[in-house]
Amino acid sequence: MKSIVCIKRVPDTEARIRVARDGAGIDPAGVKYVMNPYDEFALEEAIRLKEAAGEGSVTVLSVGSGETSEILRTALAMGADEAVLLSSTESTDGLGIARALADEIRGREFDLVLCGKQAVDDDDMAVPSMLGELLGLPCVTVVVALAIDGRRAVAHREIEGGHEVVEFDLPAVVGAQKGLNEPRYPSLKGIMAAKKKPLEVKEVRLAEPKLRIASLEEPPGRAEGEIIGEGTEAVPELVRRLRERALI
Ligand SMILES: Cc1cc2nc3c(=O)[nH]c(=O)nc-3n(C[C@H](O)[C@H](O)[C@H](O)COP(=O)(O)OP(=O)(O)OC[C@H]3O[C@@H](n4cnc5c(N)ncnc54)[C@H](O)[C@@H]3O)c2cc1C
Numbered sequence: 001m002k003s004i005v006c007i008k009r010v011p012d013t014e015a016r017i018r019v020a021r022d023g024a025g026i027d028p029a030g031v032k033y034v035m036n037p038y039d040e041f042a043l044e045e046a047i048r049l050k051e052a053a054g055e056g057s058v059t060v061l062s063v064g065s066g067e068t069s070e071i072l073r074t075a076l077a078m079g080a081d082e083a084v085l086l087s088s089t090e091s092t093d094g095l096g097i098a099r100a101l102a103d104e105i106r107g108r109e110f111d112l113v114l115c116g117k118q119a120v121d122d123d124d125m126a127v128p129s130m131l132g133e134l135l136g137l138p139c140v141t142v143v144v145a146l147a148i149d150g151r152r153a154v155a156h157r158e159i160e161g162g163h164e165v166v167e168f169d170l171p172a173v174v175g176a177q178k179g180l181n182e183p184r185y186p187s188l189k190g191i192m193a194a195k196k197k198p199l200e201v202k203e204v205r206l207a208e209p210k211l212r213i214a215s216l217e218e219p220p221g222r223a224e225g226e227i228i229g230e231g232t233e234a235v236p237e238l239v240r241r242l243r244e245r246a247l248i
Contacts, residue, residue: 038116
């Protein structure tokens, strides 16, 4: 089983995000960056499929700046075999990212392309479907279970109130949702081994964006809380406010 996993470097969800001076991006100062959490599910699935088949490979791909190498090393430490950084600092949009990934993937032998269902920073949920279209492959999104038998695959997709079961042929593009598996932590042995695994850096030109961020706004601050009393004595006032102000 040969899998290609697309990984995006994103700000840690715990990070305190501030809008940059230009009002159209985030201020990277002091922000910790991590592997997009949904991409961890995609990577874990690729490693498990290879382990279950007893053969194959896991290649991780990312479009990003030089710092993205650090995230790719983590992927290698988790169990990927090789990494390719499509290096650029140019501006682009989801389609530009998908085109850069597709151009690299076309030249490779693979059974499955795995992505996260969405990137937790830009939240477009666009790249996997665009990749499927550009590669002319079936694309199955929001996948919480995946079974492969030869060239046939069955996936469970999370939909409102239940699961949708779909069948498709390989090769295909799959977007991983939380629940697909429990991603492993890199072991010490894995971290040591990752230092010797290939990480290729290729400079790429990204397509001009068809979409630009005009502005970013921080959500309005929350109103300050009010302590209305302590113990059971505060209950009547609390009930009154819930009834009159919150209309409960
Ligand atoms: C070098 C660079 C420059 C950019 N410049 C701009 C800019 O100038 N203006 C702007 O508005 N936005 C910019 N972006 C952000 C870019 O527009 C978004 O990354 C893009 O729209 C995809 O949306 P998303 O990240 O929400 O992806 P989603 O579609 O939500 O991501 C789903 C999945 O696609 C895969 N994926 C997404 N991005 C990447 C990636 N970079 N590498 C590998 N796999 C990926 C992952 O598996 C991810 O889980 C830039 C991004 C990069 C990497």
